[in-house]
Amino acid sequence: MSSSNETPISLTRTRTPHPRPADSSLSFGKVFTDHMFVMNYTEEKGWHDPRVVPYAPFSLDPATSVLHYGQAIFDGLKAFRGADGTIRLFRAQRHAERLNKSARALCIPELDVNLVRRSFEAIVAADHEWVPSTPGTALYIRPTIIATDVMLGVHPSHSYTYFVICSPVGAYYKEGVKPVRILASDNHVRAVKGGLGEAKTAANYAASLSGQAEAEKQGYTQVLWLDGVERKWIDEVGTMNIMMKIGDEVITPPLAGTILDGVTRNSILQLLRDWGHKVSERPVSIDEVMAAGRNGTLKEMWGTGTAAVVSPVGELGYKGENIKIGGGQTGELTQKLYDAIVGIQYGRAPDAHGWTTPVKVTVAA
Numbered sequence: 001m002s003s004s005n006e007t008p009i010s011l012t013r014t015r016t017p018h019p020r021p022a023d024s025s026l027s028f029g030k031v032f033t034d035h036m037f038v039m040n041y042t043e044e045k046g047w048h049d050p051r052v053v054p055y056a057p058f059s060l061d062p063a064t065s066v067l068h069y070g071q072a073i074f075d076g077l078k079a080f081r082g083a084d085g086t087i088r089l090f091r092a093q094r095h096a097e098r099l100n101k102s103a104r105a106l107c108i109p110e111l112d113v114n115l116v117r118r119s120f121e122a123i124v125a126a127d128h129e130w131v132p133s134t135p136g137t138a139l140y141i142r143p144t145i146i147a148t149d150v151m152l153g154v155h156p157s158h159s160y161t162y163f164v165i166c167s168p169v170g171a172y173y174k175e176g177v178k179p180v181r182i183l184a185s186d187n188h189v190r191a192v193k194g195g196l197g198e199a200k201t202a203a204n205y206a207a208s209l210s211g212q213a214e215a216e217k218q219g220y221t222q223v224l225w226l227d228g229v230e231r232k233w234i235d236e237v238g239t240m241n242i243m244m245k246i247g248d249e250v251i252t253p254p255l256a257g258t259i260l261d262g263v264t265r266n267s268i269l270q271l272l273r274d275w276g277h278k279v280s281e282r283p284v285s286i287d288e289v290m291a292a293g294r295n296g297t298l299k300e301m302w303g304t305g306t307a308a309v310v311s312p313v314g315e316l317g318y319k320g321e322n323i324k325i326g327g328g329q330t331g332e333l334t335q336k337l338y339d340a341i342v343g344i345q346y347g348r349a350p351d352a353h354g355w356t357t358p359v360k361v362t363v364a365a
């Protein structure tokens with residue numbers, strides 16, 4: 001039950017529920033559930049009218065500011081159905097807090113973090129039947145905020161729409177965790193200090209497309225982003241945070257202005273520290289990594305993010321040189337981290353840090 005001082009979230013159920021696709025047919029982000037969460041902002045009313053309504057298209061004036069200047073933020077988290085039938089959200093509070101951090105970076109008025117967390121719970125409760133149950137599957141939750149002023153002047157909008165949509169997603173790794181080939185780009189950059197790198201915003205994704213396309217053209221799966229000033233320091237990989245094990249040190253670049261504070265990154269760093277590993281959040285250059293690759297001390301490298309949890313790097317290309325990492329296989333620590341996180345998400349392993357929250361489902365009579 002919600003306490004009396006909490007803003008009520010209204011619920012309007014769809015009259016035309018859709019058939020749910022079979023778990024085996026699920027991919028990523030192609031099918032959406034029957035409902036969505038919506039809330040509006042105006043200067044007079046602040047954030048208001050939180051509601052769960054039938055999933056439906058928006059009608060937007062062609063001059064709506066988000067369509068022109070990209071004042072938009074989003075986040076992404078998952079709900080998992082455990083073997084016991086319980087649906088759990090993974091680190092909902094941290095995702096809600098990060099949405100607010102992105103809002104600040106894009107001059108979007110902050111939300112009540114508690115209400116954002118409740119919006120996740122409300123939409124998952126309404127569409128709980130859509131949470132798939134096959135191991136590896138999940139319900140992906142996508143909160144988004146868009147600027148809705150109808151105007152072509154360049155300034156922060158005075159009105160916004162917050163919405164949350166959900167998509168049942170298939171297992172990221174259908175045949176076990178699989179390493180990828182990545183290319184360190186020396187001519188495309190994703191973010192610079194003082195820019196938007198720390199925010200989860202549409203603009204960063206737009207900025208990543210040409211670098212990604214170039215990597216694919218050269219036969220790689222992902223881009224390894226280097227810093228925008230010296231083109232030397234490793235930032236992120238694709239739309240994931242990056243980690244590597246050199247000797248017995250696990251290294252990840254620090255949160256110093258260009259990197260997104262990934263929830264998976266944070267969770268993995270916590271587990272590594274729990275397990276007594278030597279962990280460094282420090283700048284790491286592409287030259288250091290290539291040298292470690294040549295002399296055999298680069299043991300493992302992996303990306304981290306909600307979609308995949310971990311994505312092992314089997315091969316790294318830079319300036320025409322390619323180095324194989326761990327014989328192109330998934331590293332032992334990478335696999336152990338994957339298993340540990342997934343175990344917590346599906347409620348199979350103890351949740352020592354209180355990362356999961358069960359979603360209360362009231363079944364309609």
Ligand SMILES: *Cc1c(COP(=O)(O)O)cnc(C)c1O
Pocket residue numbers: 076200204236238239240241260261262263264265304305306307
């Ligand atoms: C979302 C995202 C990540 C991963 O964050 P998680 O919270 O772990 O999903 C990393 N880098 C970028 C640029 C992102 O947008």
